[in-house]
Amino acid sequence: MFTRRPGLAARLAFWAVLSIILIVLDARLSALGWLRAGVVAVFYPVQIIVRAPFDFGAEVSGYLVRHRTLQKENAALRESRRQDSVNFARIGALQAENDELRHLISLRQTVGFPSIAAEILSTPRDPFSQRVILDKGANDGVEAGQPVVDGMGLVGQVTRVFAFSTEVTLITDRSQAVPAQIQRTGQRVLVFGGGGGMEVRYLPTHTDIQQGDVLVTSGIDRVYPAGLVVAKVVSVLRPADSTYARVSCLPIAGVEKSRMLMVLKTQSEPGKP
Amino acid sequence: MMALSLIIAFLLKQVPWHGWALTLRPDFMLIMLLFWAQRRVEGVGFGLAFVLGILTDVQDGVVLGQHALAYCVGVFLVHYFRRRLSMFTLPHQALQMFPLLLLTEVVALVAGWMSTRTPQGAWVLVSALTGALLWWALAYAGKMPAAQPEK
Numbered sequence: 086m087f088t089r090r091p092g093l094a095a096r097l098a099f100w101a102v103l104s105i106i107l108i109v110l111d112a113r114l115s116a117l118g119w120l121r122a123g124v125v126a127v128f129y130p131v132q133i134i135v136r137a138p139f140d141f142g143a144e145v146s147g148y149l150v151r152h153r154t155l156q157k158e159n160a161a162l163r164e165s166r167r168q169d170s171v172n173f174a175r176i177g178a179l180q181a182e183n184d185e186l187r188h189l190i191s192l193r194q195t196v197g198f199p200s201i202a203a204e205i206l207s208t209p210r211d212p213f214s215q216r217v218i219l220d221k222g223a224n225d226g227v228e229a230g231q232p233v234v235d236g237m238g239l240v241g242q243v244t245r246v247f248a249f250s251t252e253v254t255l256i257t258d259r260s261q262a263v264p265a266q267i268q269r270t271g272q273r274v275l276v277f278g279g280g281g282g283m284e285v286r287y288l289p290t291h292t293d294i295q296q297g298d299v300l301v302t303s304g305i306d307r308v309y310p311a312g313l314v315v316a317k318v319v320s321v322l323r324p325a326d327s328t329y330a331r332v333s334c335l336p337i338a339g340v341e342k343s344r345m346l347m348v349l350k351t352q353s354e355p356g357k358p
Numbered sequence: 359m360m361a362l363s364l365i366i367a368f369l370l371k372q373v374p375w376h377g378w379a380l381t382l383r384p385d386f387m388l389i390m391l392l393f394w395a396q397r398r399v400e401g402v403g404f405g406l407a408f409v410l411g412i413l414t415d416v417q418d419g420v421v422l423g424q425h426a427l428a429y430c431v432g433v434f435l436v437h438y439f440r441r442r443l444s445m446f447t448l449p450h451q452a453l454q455m456f457p458l459l460l461l462t463e464v465v466a467l468v469a470g471w472m473s474t475r476t477p478q479g480a481w482v483l484v485s486a487l488t489g490a491l492l493w494w495a496l497a498y499a500g501k502m503p504a505a506q507p508e509k
Binding site: 093094096097099100101103104105106107108110111112117120121124125128131135209214216218245252 | 368369403404405407408411412413416417418419420421422423424426427430431434437438469472
């Protein structure tokens, strides 16, 4: 077609324009979901194969744990189990009482969602978002919008679902906001992700909030069920020249530490991200 | 040889990285791509850079086209400065690569910022530094016969 090949700059311009068209299609019109899903489906087996030696290594080092360590751990577990069984009996009684009271005031049951255990496959190093990829997907019943927790509290929300994997946006992501309340006072607040930590915004300076306060989900947006532990307040500044207090907090769940997470299957229609 | 090295670069990114290693991780794919772009001008064009970029975008879960654009710019720069680069000794070449990689990372950063509008720290640019070091190591390996520039 061309008598000569077009110049270097011309070819760059062509491909750059193509890239920009893609960016616009994906970011503004979200029209390329199928392409993304296709590429993910093709490379999922690769991901599994690459991880295999690491999993194997972890298993081998697990076998080599010393006998004494195991004995010590066993003793500690026995001890804690004895204590737990006492607590458990008490919790049973409290649960029964709680159920009765709930029934009395006909409150919606908020706890006890079925959940899917999932492991973190990879952590993309992307400056624009705090995300992780889990090894469970649509085939295991994961849906976009479902909350993700670990043993200690809220970790994030499912934002993209593929056949065998799932993308979770962490609560520390800058685009995430969690409706919460201060456990001590019941005051409702909004917690925003801030990269590493989190912050409470739009809180008048005179609000009763202090260092060490625990924030739990309020359940108002119907995305997160009520009562999940979100964050702990680490500092409260009340600048004289501002209407709002500056409250920074840290997530309580091991947002950047846990490997095993749980996707909660909330029953109500989850809010799409 | 080229396909194999690109596949290895892809696999290296798939390995689960954590914490500091994640911050310092160079973009293996980009380095490998530019390495071959310098050696095989005819073999590595914008099309390959584009496809690999899309792959990286999906892998990182970012806006499609962000890395495609950056990789194309990277290949352009290497083609443009090819003669100049090959005049230098390896340590100096790595020094030349640093601003080049930095510029490529900045393109990805700006493209990402334009599309999602979320502010971010500039610490991600650290990977340009580790990338330049990797280039040095790679260039040593590149003295193998299979990687010699075509006459």
